[in-house]
Amino acid sequence: MSWRKWNFVLHRDLGYLCIGLTLLYGISGLAVNHTSHAFNPSYTIETQKGQVSPLPSGKVPDMSYVNQCLAELSITAQFKNVAMLNPETIRIFVEGNTIDVIVATGETIKEKIERRPLLFGINYLHLNKGKGTWTWVADIYALAICLLALTGLFMIRSKGRRRALFLTTIGFLCPLLYLLLKPS
């Protein structure tokens, strides 16, 4: 078999192998590219204002007040913990929710956190949060796509060579031009 044939076989089979991970990294890449304080790619965060009975003046917040707040807000999720952030505010932690209560006024801010279906899992892999074994998988994948690109380069035939070289050059120029032209 000629080297061209081997190159084709390698390119084709690597391509098949990489389809799953390329889609995973691509979709996750789109999501994590737009990470900001307003958008978390792995979680949905909703905040909601509410009202509970204020703590009578002179009283110190205790568990009965915490339970009262949860009952008034109709929160039945499992209680995790409570902290006094400052003399005015307590933060109640329940499964999936964090509730800040301004004890003097009874104003509340509830923050509900939920994992985004599918995106949480693929971002976990893309950002390599698990480390360990996945680092190896990701390294092998990175080498595989480099090989995929190189074998693709050797697939350029005389017919359509100009088009291939033109598009390949654009692919190289995009990052280079950005680096050269970006404001320092």
Place this chain on the structure above:
Amino acid sequence: MMKKNSLFLLVLFFLSVTTCFATMQLGAPLTLQEVTKVSEINKHPDQYLGKQVLIEGLIINVCAARGCWMDIASDVPFEKIKIKVVDGEIVFPLEAKGQTARVEGIVEAVHLTEDQARSMARHHAEKSGEKVDLSTIKGPTTYYRIRGLGAEIN
């Protein structure tokens, strides 16, 4: 049969990465045995500057964008300390809020100009909804935090 097995493995795979662990180990394994009180570090930060410490406490806040920092409540009311990690090296999960953590890291000082301190306070106020009196920030300020190396979240 083959299709069923593949589907089962796929479901198992996604479940495995989305399941909460009882104790979550993040970053480097903890090496220190002796726990330093957060209040001690806050009280005498210069004594701990550049030193590796192990602290423990309740997680009261986690960076909502990247999980690159978290606040640990002190043993003294209303006090806390910030744990900052290199983006991506450790990612604190948002669900960790309300859980307890043991964190090992190096105490460091962050020096801010007046403008930086005001901008940071404004940003914090916007995020938390808390009222901040910017006029109280006068001149450059320094705050202390821990550069996190490893953590265990229970």
